[in-house]
Amino acid sequence: MDLMVSTSSAQEGFCLIQQFHRECKRGNKLDVSGRTTRSISSKVPLWSRKRNRLVLVSAASQVESSGLNGRAQKFDTLASGHSNSNGNGHFSSANSSFVLEDVESNNHLRQLVRTGELEEGFKFLENMVYHGNVPDIIPCTTLIRGFCRMGKTRKAAKILEVLEGSGAVPDVITYNVMISGYCKAGEINNALSVLDRMSVSPDVVTYNTILRSLCDSGKLKQAMEVLDRMLQRDCYPDVITYTILIEATCRDSGVGQAMKLLDEMRDRGCTPDVVTYNVLVNGICKEGRLDEAIKFLNDMPSSGCQPNVITHNIILRSMCSTGRWMDAEKLLADMLRKGFSPSVVTFNILINFLCRKGLLGRAIDILEKMPKHGCQPNSLSYNPLLHGFCKEKKMDRAIEYLERMVSRGCYPDIVTYNTMLTALCKDGKVEDAVEILNQLSSKGCSPVLITYNTVIDGLAKAGKTGKAIKLLDEMRAKDLKPDTITYSSLVGGLSREGKVDEAIKFFHEFERMGVRPNAVTFNSIMLGLCKTRQTDRAIDFLVYMINRGCKPTETSYTILIEGLAYEGMAKEALELLNELCNKGLMKRSSAEQVAGKM
Template structure:
C-alpha cells in the first residue's frame, strides 16, 4: 500500500472495487471434499453425489443445494469444505449470501488462515455485496495476524463504499495498533469511531492511553483522558497510573505528583510509580515523604512497594539498610521477602564490594525457605570475580554448572567477566 491511508475521511465512491482483495484473484486448489454420511441428515443415501445439477442456480447461496451444504459445513466447522461448496456454487452462476460468507470469513480469521479469509471475501465481493459483518470479520483476521497495512487499507475501503465499521471493528484495530507501537494511528482511529457515533469501551481507552504514554506522547494521552470525561466515561486509576508512569520515565516526577494529587481512588501502583520516579531523579527525601503519605492515606503497601524501596536503597549503596528494612517488614507481618527481594540485596552488597555480607544474605535467604534462582548465583559469582577473587569465582561457577544450577551460557559469561577483571587489575 502506497502510504498510510487517512482512516477517517469518507471518500467519494468511484475507485475500483476489490483493491484490498487483489491478492486473492488466484483461486485455491479445489480439492474435492470427502463427505461421510451425516447422522443428522434425513437422506437415506450413504454418500453425497457432487454431480452437476441440470437446473440453473437460485439467486442466493442459501437457497441452493450447494448453499445448504455450505451452511451445514460451516455449522460443523469444516471451513475448507464450506469454501469448496461456495466456489462450486458461484462458478455455476449463484450469488453469494453475505451472512454465510461473513461466517466463513470469521471462521478462517479466527484460525489465523487469513489468505483463505481474503479468498472468501473476494468471492463475496465478485458475486455479492460485502456488508459490515464481513468487513469486520476480515479486519479482525488482519489485526490478529498483525497485518497493519492491510487492516488500514480495508478500513479505508469501507469508507469508500460507505460501509460503516462496527464498534467491534474499531476496537480490534485500536488494540492491534497500540500493541504495534502505532499509538498515533490508534488515536486517529478512535477519533473516527467517535465521529461516527460509536462508543469506545474502557479497554480501548486503557490500551490507547497506555500506548501513548509508552511512546512518550503524554499530551495526547491527557487529551484522550479529557475526551473520556467529556463522553461520560471518567478516567480510572489505570489511566492515571499510565500517565504518571510516562511522566516519571521522562524525568517529570514532580508533575506526576501533581497528577497524583488530582486522583481519586489512589492505589499502591499509583504511589509506586511516583516513589520510583522521585528516587531515580535523586529526590530521596521526597520519595520517602510520598511513602509516608501513602501510609497516612491508608493505601496498603504491596510486594512491588517493598521491592521498590529495597531496590532503591541498594542502588544508592545502602544494601545494609535495605536488608534491615526487609527484616523489619517481615517482623511486622504482611510481607514475605521473595527471591526478587533477596537478589536486590545481594546485588547491592556485591556492587559495593561487600561480598561476605552478600554470602550471609544468601545463607539467610535459604534459612528462611526462599529458594535461590540462577540469577542469585550469577550475581554472587560475578561479585566474587569483581572483588578480585577470580579463582574462587570460577571454581564456584564450575561446580554450579556441573550441578546444572546455572547454564553453560552463564558459565561462559563468567569466564569473560573473569578475563575482563584480570586485564583491568
C-alpha cells in the first residue's frame, strides 16, 4: 500500500547523503560499485620492510591521513622534518614505523569490513587499540551498522566504547548509526543514553531517529520532551521532524491537536510538504470526516502544496470504505482531468471495493483499463476477483483468471493460492487442492501455515485423515509449527471416522508440544466418544476441559445430552438439560431445540 511516503525512509536517505559528504571531505572517491577509494595527493615511496620499515617522505609533500584522526599530525611533522628527527635530518625509525602500523592496520580493518567479516573486524579492532593504534572511524561506523543490522546491539555498543577510548573522535554519523540500531531493536532507553553522552552535537537526523521510535511506540509525551531538548540545544526541527510528530498526534490526540503543530511548524519558518499534508488528510479520514478531507485536498494548492496521487488514494479509499462509489468515480475523473496519473494502488482500491460489493463485472472493466493508464495489474489486483469468483462458487472463472494472470506475467502470491485452496476444499475438490499444494514450491511460492491448515482441514472433513497426517509430517519437515487449528482439524477428522483413541492420542501429543486446545478440539473428542456410546468418558473429558481452563460452550453440553439420549437415557438427559437452563449455562431456546430432537 502506498498510503504515504515513510518519513523514516527519507531520514535514512539523508544519513547516506551525510556519509557521502563526509567521504568526499576526507579525500575519498566513490567507484561505480559504491565502494570508497582513497585519494592520495602524492605517492609515498616505501623502502623494503627488511630495512627497518622506514618511511621516506619528501619535505615538500604531505600525505592525507585518510580519516586516521589522532595520527594526522604524525604525517605532517614527518613531512616537514621538524619533530621525530634525530638532529641530523634523518627520521626516527620508531615513529615512522608506528605511523606505518596505523596505516597498515586501518587498511586491513577496512578490508575485513568490506568483505563482510564483521567478527574478525571486531577482534582486529580490539587488537589495534590494545597496541596503541588509533582506528579510522569510517570502517568502525560500518562495523557498528553491520552488527546493528544483525540485531547485535551490545557488540555494536562495545565497538563505540572501544572507539571512544582509543583517542579517535566519533562523529555525528557514527552516533546516529548506533542510535538508529538501538531504535530499530526497540531499545529506546539505550538510544537516549547515547544521545546524552554524545561527544559531538546531535543533528536533526539524530533527533528524528529518536522521535520516530518514540512515536511508533506510542510515547508522544516523551517525544515532545525530546523536541524541547532539541530546541534548547539550538538544533532546529525540519519538515521530517514535524511530520513525525503530526502523524503521532493525529493518532494519539486527534487532528485538532495536530493542526496546532502545523501552525507551530509554519511559525518557525518550516514549510510543510505533501507528506505532511497526506498525514493530516489520512487523520481526517480516519476520524470519519470525509467531506472535510475533500475540502482540505482542494485547499492544498492555495497553501503552496500540490496534492499527489497518494493524497487522492487516501480519500479514494475512504470513499470506498463508506460506500460513496459515485464520489469515488468522480474523484478518479478529476485526477485524470488534472493530469494526475493513477497508480496501481488507485485501481486496486476500486477493484477491491467492487468485488466486496459483488460487482465483479465492473471490477473486471477496471482491471482491463489499467494498462491504458500505464499500470500493470499485480497480484493485489487479481486476488479480490479470484476471491469473488470463489465466493460465488464459480471455480471455472476463478481458474480462468488465474491462468490469465500468469499468461500476463503476473505471478500469483501465497494469498492467491490460499484463496483457491480454500474454495476447492469447500467445494469438496480436496484432491485438486493437494495437487496445487504440491506444485507451489516449483512455482517459487512457499506454503505457509495457513496453506497447510486449509488443505489438512479439507482432507479431514473429506474422511481422508491418513493423507492429512502425511501433510502434517511434511509441514513439520519444513520447520512449520502446527497450531491449534492444525490439530483441531485432525482430531475432528479422526473422531468423525470413529478413530477416537487415535484422536485422543493426537490431542495429548499437541498438549505436550505446548499447543493449547480450544473448545472445538474438546468438543470433537466428546462427540467421537458419545457416538461410540462412551458417554462416561465424554463426561470425564468435560471435567478435564474445565480443569484445563477451557470454558465449555453450548455445543459441549448439547453433545453430552444427545449422547445420553443416544444410549437410552432420555429421562436423565432431560433432567440435565433443565438443570443447565436453570443455571444459565444454556439458553432456553437452544434447550427446546435439543429436547425436540430427543
